[in-house]
Amino acid sequence: MKVIVILFLGLMLFLSGCTTHKNYESEEQEPYIVQPLERYISENDMQDYINDEVNLAIDLGNQFIVMDAANALANVRDAMIAIRQNSYGNAREHLTQAMGKVELLLRANQKSALAGVNVEINMGVKNAGEAYSIINELDSLFKNKEYQKVRELASLLSNEILITRESLSISKFNEVLKQADQYFREKDYERALLVLKNVLETTAFEYTTIPLPVVRAERMIAEAGALIEKEEVEYENVKILLNNAAYEIKFAELLGYGKEEIDFKSLVQKIEKLKKSVSEKNDAVLREDIKELNESITQIREEFAETE
Secondary structure, eight states, X not given: OHHHHHHHHHHHHHHHHHHHHHHHHHHHOOOOOOOOSOOSXXXXXXXXXXXXXXXXXXXXXXXXXXXXXXXXXXXXXXXXXXXXXXXXXXXXXXXXXXXXXXXXXXXXXXXXXXEXXXXXXXXXXXXXXXXXXXXXXXXXHHHTTOHHHHHXXXXXXXXXXXXXXXXEEHHHHHHHHHHHHHHHHTTOHHHHHHHHHGGGGGEEEEEEEEXXXXXXXXXXXXXXXXXXXXXXXXXXXXXXXXXXXXXXXXXXXXXXXXXXXXXXXXXXXXXXXXHHHHHHTOHHHHHHHHHHHXXXXXXXXXXXXXXX
8 A cells, every 4th residue: 555655655746846847937938039031131131230230339428428538547558668669758749648638527517528439340140040040059068067168159149239438537537647647757767657457447348239139119100101101002112011010029038138127028919919910901990000119119219228
């Protein structure tokens, strides 16, 4: 009797384990993302749009750069190069110029200043297929505990515009320059160089990451809106644009952008709702749905545009 009970309990535990595993897979497994074959916007036109986005980011950044701060930082870097080359007179001149610019900033009660903006495109993967290949390889590396390879490979899961802003704490910057100047007066150039290296401690870097799939989806949704507003709605082309927009949003989610903060699933649901209105050719509902979708994608873009 005791043996039968043990066997029965063992069987129940086994079946329970199988059931749990099955439910876990059904809940966690996401459908494979497939890129639509049909496109309405050409790759060249989309690249032109992305280039415009990059140029806009640069122009906006340049508007806020404080030139005295940027030039002072450049002077310090030139001074460090001159010291290494034993050109102490040249180094002294650069240091004096930097101190003069910082003095102007202090007089203007400038506590911090944007000294530089860098905008770059990181495209480790171009589509969901490439992303899946890397994700599968990462899973294998994790299982084998090859964590250093994981770190290197994971960086390729990117498709983004990265904006880096370098700002200066003016008071700290001034302290570094004064200390370096004192060593210069004592002709202790090695210590002056060591102090100037501390200029990095007076700079802060802020990063903004804008996923390119979201940028592309925004462009596609805007184009769909334009086609919906035509006297004769181009239903088929609107559907093509929405299919591609949904893919881009899913691609952004696959890469892990805004995983906790952004509700991508809600956005995809709104696209599917709009596609239903397209199929039904209900123009009144269609115009309301596209307006709501435009507002949602714009809000997401704004959230990503905030500095991290």
